[in-house]
Amino acid sequence: MSRDRVAVVGAGMTKFVRRAQETGKELAWEAASKALESCEMTLDDIDAVIIGSAPEAFDGVHMKSEYLSDGCGGWGKPVIRGYVGGGTGVFSPIQGWYHIASGLFDTVLVICEEKMSSCQPHPQGAFLTIFDNFTERPLQPNLLWIFALEMNAYMTRYGLDKRDIATVSVKNKRNAADHPAALLGDANITVDDVLNSEVLAWPVQRLDVSPVTDGAVALVMCAEHVARRVTNKPVWVEGVGWNLDTAYWSSRDLSYPVYVEEAARMAYKMAGITEPRKQIHIAEPYDPFDYKELHHLEGLMLFDKGEAPRAAADGVTQRDGDLPVCPSGGLLGVGNPIAAAGMMKVAELFWQLRGEAGARQVPGTPKRGLAQAWGDLMQVGTVIILGA
Amino acid sequence: MKEHVYDTTYLRTRDFEEGKVLFETWDPNAKYTWDAGIAIGKFFQELKAGRLIGTQCLNCQRIMVPPRMFCEHCFLPADAWVPVEDTGTVVTFSLCYVTWDMNRLEEPQIPAVVAIDGASPGMGILHLLGEVDPKAVTIGMSVKAVWKPAEERTGSITDIRYFKPLGGF
Ligand SMILES: [Zn+2]
Numbered sequence: 001m002s003r004d005r006v007a008v009v010g011a012g013m014t015k016f017v018r019r020a021q022e023t024g025k026e027l028a029w030e031a032a033s034k035a036l037e038s039c040e041m042t043l044d045d046i047d048a049v050i051i052g053s054a055p056e057a058f059d060g061v062h063m064k065s066e067y068l069s070d071g072c073g074g075w076g077k078p079v080i081r082g083y084v085g086g087g088t089g090v091f092s093p094i095q096g097w098y099h100i101a102s103g104l105f106d107t108v109l110v111i112c113e114e115k116m117s118s119c120q121p122h123p124q125g126a127f128l129t130i131f132d133n134f135t136e137r138p139l140q141p142n143l144l145w146i147f148a149l150e151m152n153a154y155m156t157r158y159g160l161d162k163r164d165i166a167t168v169s170v171k172n173k174r175n176a177a178d179h180p181a182a183l184l185g186d187a188n189i190t191v192d193d194v195l196n197s198e199v200l201a202w203p204v205q206r207l208d209v210s211p212v213t214d215g216a217v218a219l220v221m222c223a224e225h226v227a228r229r230v231t232n233k234p235v236w237v238e239g240v241g242w243n244l245d246t247a248y249w250s251s252r253d254l255s256y257p258v259y260v261e262e263a264a265r266m267a268y269k270m271a272g273i274t275e276p277r278k279q280i281h282i283a284e285p286y287d288p289f290d291y292k293e294l295h296h297l298e299g300l301m302l303f304d305k306g307e308a309p310r311a312a313a314d315g316v317t318q319r320d321g322d323l324p325v326c327p328s329g330g331l332l333g334v335g336n337p338i339a340a341a342g343m344m345k346v347a348e349l350f351w352q353l354r355g356e357a358g359a360r361q362v363p364g365t366p367k368r369g370l371a372q373a374w375g376d377l378m379q380v381g382t383v384i385i386l387g388a
Numbered sequence: 389m390k391e392h393v394y395d396t397t398y399l400r401t402r403d404f405e406e407g408k409v410l411f412e413t414w415d416p417n418a419k420y421t422w423d424a425g426i427a428i429g430k431f432f433q434e435l436k437a438g439r440l441i442g443t444q445c446l447n448c449q450r451i452m453v454p455p456r457m458f459c460e461h462c463f464l465p466a467d468a469w470v471p472v473e474d475t476g477t478v479v480t481f482s483l484c485y486v487t488w489d490m491n492r493l494e495e496p497q498i499p500a501v502v503a504i505d506g507a508s509p510g511m512g513i514l515h516l517l518g519e520v521d522p523k524a525v526t527i528g529m530s531v532k533a534v535w536k537p538a539e540e541r542t543g544s545i546t547d548i549r550y551f552k553p554l555g556g557f
Contacts (some may be wrong), residue, residue, distance in 0.1 A: 012394070037392075134454075135431075144486065153501075203482070248454075
């Protein structure tokens with residue numbers, strides 16, 4: 001099967017803030033206009049629009065992509081919204097890729113927007129609908145439960161030290177201190193700060209968790225013949241993969257995200273990657289909780305099972321380490337406006353691979369990066385590999 | 389890349405206190421009634437009778453709890469109803485000190501995944517643990533369902549109040 005080569009040529013985003021004055025539609029426009037401006041394109045140059053955003057329940061607005069569409073530049077154009085939970089932020093650029101790789105469109109604007117602050121008293125109220133409506137919701141579950149249950153299963157299986165896991169939160173919040181859009185950058189945070197923070201749902205503590213956030217991110221993607229005209233620094237989509245595990249999450253092995261492995265295998269195969277530990281130079285795995293970054297690094301086969309926490313504590317995943325992980329600052333540092341958070345990672349790869357990441361730039365002219373997101377009922381993995 | 393970040397307007401508490409920002413609110417009035425279906429319908433009937441039941445796929449031999457009408461692996465109809473025990477093993481657990489809207493709990497709730505005896509290995513359900521010192525809970529602990537009295541059962545997962553340690557504490 002021959003496919004058109006697809007490049008990312010522009011990226012823009014809003015600041016990630018706890019509560020924005022802007023509506024979701026306005027946030028979408030802010031990010032979209034920044035992305036178009038970054039590659040000196042206008043909406044007239046765009047063939048199709050892709051929108052990624054969490055369910056209607058978050059916003060209390062029905063048919064949310066139709067609601068958002070004007071702010072996303074969707075007027076009078078083919079528009080589609082994809083949604084795979086927290087995996088959406090990486091799935092949306094995957095949709096952008098196949099819109100173009102199929103030959104159907106030359107240029108696509110991809111916008112991921114989230115305004116979590118509207119849902120009161122806490123957006124968790126909307127999240128709770130992910131639990132099974134017969135066998136789980138009557139128990140009045142709390143969203144933190146599933147993370148705590150998974151973290152405990154992971155820690156117990158491999159005898160992990162919580163101190164090692166906490167180094168992820170420290171690294172990401174410190175990295176985020178150099179991100180101009182970050183909500184929770186903190187250059188001085190320590191492991192003890194994390195370990196001494198309030199216990200929410202043991203083993204999960206306050207500083208293990210990413211914050212509720214408002215924000216939007218946009219990318220411009222196009223076919224090779226357009227990309228060559230628009231920029232001399234196109235960033236190519238080399239591989240994509242996604243995979244969904246069963247919703248019967250309580251009968252899965254929670255210590256290992258096999259669906260992330262399947263998504264990674266799909267992406268590695270497409271990218272011709274046979275030794276990911278050598279061939280991936282930057283990783284932006286999904287880190288809504290510190291242990292998730294490690295869990296995902298193992299699922300991505302970038303570390304052996306149970307080995308990522310020690311490697312993180314040894315500095316391997318620092319910005320200047322052997323495998324820089326979340327040089328952006330991740331969800332833990334930049335913030336977690338669900339779909340936008342995932343695509344912030346793809347935007348980070350774009351900037352890193354073009355050498356435009358400023359104070360966050362990883363040394364050594366990285367050539368290839370991987371971004372991964374995760375979500376639904378702990379069951380979806382989405383992976384994209386970009387190359388300079 | 390700083391020039392590619394829009395300077396979004398960050399609302400602070402004082403903006404609300406000083407009445408600087410305006411907003412609109414809405415309280416949804418949406419109620420749902422879900423038909424329990426073939427598999428969970430029977431599961432609920434059995435819960436009301438104080439029993440746990442699963443279904444078995446004779447193609448892969450899995451005994452599944454909660455029961456399904458079909459095996460999601462083989463994508464074939466489940467072949468048989470199989471009674472399972474009301475005992476099991478703690479696969480993982482948490483000590484949760486907050487409510488869903490982040491209010492503090494003095495005594496932790498103890499959610500757990502319990503792998504049910506008599507079902508296939510690792511076939512767990514989400515439930516709560518009770519009658520146990522939170523500090524004494526361990527993965528691998530054997531537990532048993534504590535049922536509501538028959539007259540209080542309604543055919544719901546909450547007909548089991550919680551699971552408690554089999555050995556007793
Ligand atoms: Zn089967």
